[in-house]
Amino acid sequence: MSPSLANRLRIGFAIGFAVLTAMAVIGVGRFIQQRQDFEDAIARSYQVEMAARVRLARGADVKPARSTVAAQAGRRQELRDQISSDTRDTALLVAAGLIAGLTGALLLFSGLIASMRRPLEELVEASERLAGGDRGARVEVGGLSETAALGAAFNEMADELEREASQRDQLDRLKDEFVLTASHELRSPLTSVQGFAELLMLERDSLTPKQVDTVEIILDNCRHLVRLLNDLLDLARSDAGRLAISPKPTELAPLIDDAVRTMRGQTDGASQTLTQQIEPGIPPVNVEPDRIRQILVNLLTNAHEYSPPGATIGVTARVVDADVEIAVTDDGPGIPESQLEHIFERFVRGDAGLTQRVGGTGLGLAISKSLVELHGGTIAVASTVGAGSTFSFRLPIPAAPGAQASR
Amino acid sequence: MTRVLVADDSETILLLLRTRLELAGYEVETAADGQEVTELMRGGEPGRLPDLLLLDAMMPRKSGIDALRELRAAGVDTPALIVSAHQDATDADAPTELEVSGYLTKPIDFDRLLASIAELTS
Numbered sequence: 001m002s003p004s005l006a007n008r009l010r011i012g013f014a015i016g017f018a019v020l021t022a023m024a025v026i027g028v029g030r031f032i033q034q035r036q037d038f039e040d041a042i043a044r045s046y047q048v049e050m051a052a053r054v055r056l057a058r059g060a061d062v063k064p065a066r067s068t069v070a071a072q073a074g075r076r077q078e079l080r081d082q083i084s085s086d087t088r089d090t091a092l093l094v095a096a097g098l099i100a101g102l103t104g105a106l107l108l109f110s111g112l113i114a115s116m117r118r119p120l121e122e123l124v125e126a127s128e129r130l131a132g133g134d135r136g137a138r139v140e141v142g143g144l145s146e147t148a149a150l151g152a153a154f155n156e157m158a159d160e161l162e163r164e165a166s167q168r169d170q171l172d173r174l175k176d177e178f179v180l181t182a183s184h185e186l187r188s189p190l191t192s193v194q195g196f197a198e199l200l201m202l203e204r205d206s207l208t209p210k211q212v213d214t215v216e217i218i219l220d221n222c223r224h225l226v227r228l229l230n231d232l233l234d235l236a237r238s239d240a241g242r243l244a245i246s247p248k249p250t251e252l253a254p255l256i257d258d259a260v261r262t263m264r265g266q267t268d269g270a271s272q273t274l275t276q277q278i279e280p281g282i283p284p285v286n287v288e289p290d291r292i293r294q295i296l297v298n299l300l301t302n303a304h305e306y307s308p309p310g311a312t313i314g315v316t317a318r319v320v321d322a323d324v325e326i327a328v329t330d331d332g333p334g335i336p337e338s339q340l341e342h343i344f345e346r347f348v349r350g351d352a353g354l355t356q357r358v359g360g361t362g363l364g365l366a367i368s369k370s371l372v373e374l375h376g377g378t379i380a381v382a383s384t385v386g387a388g389s390t391f392s393f394r395l396p397i398p399a400a401p402g403a404q405a406s407r
Numbered sequence: 408m409t410r411v412l413v414a415d416d417s418e419t420i421l422l423l424l425r426t427r428l429e430l431a432g433y434e435v436e437t438a439a440d441g442q443e444v445t446e447l448m449r450g451g452e453p454g455r456l457p458d459l460l461l462l463d464a465m466m467p468r469k470s471g472i473d474a475l476r477e478l479r480a481a482g483v484d485t486p487a488l489i490v491s492a493h494q495d496a497t498d499a500d501a502p503t504e505l506e507v508s509g510y511l512t513k514p515i516d517f518d519r520l521l522a523s524i525a526e527l528t529s
Binding site (some may be wrong): 184185187188189190191192194195196198199202223226 | 417419420426427430478492512513514515517
């Protein structure tokens with residue numbers, strides 16, 4: 001088992017305390033003993049001197065008594081020198097003990113810090129790698145028992161994350177496969193339903209008006225289902241990274257014309273005004289024409305369906321910086337701010353979509369965003385409640401337009 | 408009368424195609440998979456062979472693409488239309504040497520189908 005940080009700290013403190021306490025006890029003990037001895041010696045010296053002075057006063061042994069008095073004064077001076085030197089030594093001893101204890105503690109701590117630092121640095125590094133998407137990031141388990149436990153916990157967490165991520169990947173793949181297969185498999189029965197309904201309409205003269213209406217409803221719903229299937233398929237492909245485009249140099253004006261013509265019947269039916277304003281001299285862009293038409297029809301369909309009868313819908317195209325910007329503007333009800341940030345997510349529809357007869361699939365904007373981004377462009381929305389909305393997308397102008405101009 | 412051989416693994420689709428094509432004045436033969444297509448083409452009397460093939464791309468046993476590959480290898484040059492459930496069926500599904508005359512996706516746009524057939528058999 002790895003040594004524990006707490007155990008090392010405990011041992012370190014114990015040794016430090018033992019050394020310091022021992023030094024202090026020894027130092028103080030010695031100091032008290034020396035002081036005691038000193039005072040005893042001084043007292044004895046005074047007693048001897050007093051005895052000599054008594055003899056002097058009596059006039060007996062005058063000569064030796066005088067020398068004794070003198071000697072005792074010298075003796076006491078010696079003792080005083082001795083005690084101050086002993087005190088200094090003791091203080092030095094205690095100071096040395098303190099310094100030794102503190103140095104030992106410092107060395108012990110720096111050793112501990114050093115032994116924690118490497119595993120911690122490794123953990124930080126591995127965490128950053130893991131956060132950066134490297135699912136294989138692990139740390140070496142070792143060192144102190146605490147860092148070893150931390151490392152083991154980190155590795156366990158990383159294992160769990162990796163397991164979950166691979167499960168999620170697999171679920172995503174299954175979902176994409178499912179949508180691809182489902183939209184594929186649904187097409188045959190849908191072909192039959194739509195085909196036989198069309199067959200009925202070929203004989204509409206022998207049908208009652210009510211029957212004709214009924215078949216119209218079937219056909220309307222078939223068309224809606226086809227749109228939904230196509231949109232789902234596009235999104236599944238986009239998710240699986242299999243939505244591909246084959247771009248070629250394309251003039252945008254005829255594409256916009258075409259999309260506007262496609263929508264004209266529907267906007268006229270709602271007494272809506274549909275205008276287009278294409279800036280002259282827009283260079284060709286590198287796009288797949290069908291996909292750009294799909295985006296335009298999506299945006300125009302939204303503008304048409306979410307705007308009331310009599311509204312005005314406009315398409316504009318112009319060069320902005322190094323991009324072509326195509327915008328679809330309506331003067332409809334607008335989109336509340338709370339819905340704007342989710343507007344490009346799938347199955348997100350404006351309030352009107354839930355209450356009015358809006359025929360969209362809820363996928364148009366999500367697909368449009370994928371398609372614009374696939375072309376290297378960006379899509380944006382601006383809206384004011386009560387004043388209308390503008391959906392615009394930008395497509396980059398190829399770096400060398402000269403090659404196209406010479407065509 | 409112009410003869411069209413239609414192959415699809417769904418009986419309902421075959422009925423639909425037969426009805427629409429017969430209404431438009433074509434004689435229709437049907438096959439349930441690519442195997443039947445190649446057998447019909449081999450066993451048919453010369454002069455009674457179809458003028459056009461309308462093949463579903465994906466069928467059990469033998470796909471429309473595989474059947475067409477065999478027929479082309481055997482020197483059959485009857486024009487062929489491929490019906491696919493793919494939204495964007497293109498030449499990627501069948502190599503150019505199969506000489507596919509056109510691709511249709513499900514649900515079938517009959518105006519387009521009838522226009523293609525008329526053009527290819529005129």
